Amino acid sequence: MSGTGAIGLMALFLVDLLDMFFISLLGEVELAAAIGFAGTLIFFSTSVSIGTSIAMGALVSRALGANEAEKARQLTVNVMIFAVIICAILVSLMLWQLPQLLAMIGATGNVAAAATDYLVILLPSAPFIAISMSAGAALRGIGDARRSMIATLIGGGVNAVLDPLFIFGLSMGMEGAAIASVFARLA
Incomplete structure (x- = not known):
């Protein structure tokens, strides 16, 4: 079971790696740097989701182990709601302070602007x-x-297919990479 969990987690981070790879093919160092800075902030928000998912797994398996299926269902719903609320609050704060957060980790000028976009x-x-x-x-x-x-x-x-299509095929560049990643998250 840990192998499938590890593969799933690697696939999650593969989306960000693919964005970096395809953006680097554009040959603009600033864009690749922007993806790197953005990745730091994305990892922070993803880490919160990882934490809530660890809690979810522990609580659900414990309830099921105690033969409390209804409690497991309730915990599933409650943890999902909690995870969404915490993540939405965190993202709202990050978007509100995005220029300051990017500056704190060293992004400036065109790199900061591209990371913001x-x-x-x-x-x-x-x-x-x-x-x-x-x-x-x-x-x-x-x-x-x-x-x-x-x-x-x-x-x-989904991201592996849409990234090159949006970045190169539709000439959307950095915005195309972000949109492809959104679709990958919705898949």
């Missing part, structure tokens, strides 16, 4: 990651790690 599109989709990760943890909690992994791999596959 990317994050303004991508960060609002973070609650969907919270839902996805919590649902995946609930699936692992009931012993269905394979389906959890497949769902995450589908998101990575």
Whole structure:
């Protein structure tokens, strides 16, 4: 079960790696740097979702182990709601302070502007990651790690297809990478 969980988590971060790879093919160092700075802030918001998903898995499997299926269902709903609320609050604060956050980690000028453009599109989709990760943890909690992994791999596959299409095919560049990642998170 830990293998499927690890593969699913790697697929989640593969989306960000694919954005970096395809943006680097544009040959503009500033854009690649912007993705790097943006990735730091994205990782922070994703870490909150990872934390709530760990809680989800532990609570659900514990309730099921105690033969309390109804409690497991209630915990699943409650943790998902909590994860979405916490993530939405965090993202709202991050968007509100985005220029300051980027400056704190060293982004300036065109790099900061490009990172802002990317994050303004991508960060609002973070609650969907919270839902996805919590649902995946609930699936692992009931012993269905394979389906959890497949769902995450589908998101990575969607991004792998849409990134080059939006970035190069539709000439959307950085914004295309962000939009492709949003679709991957919704998949």
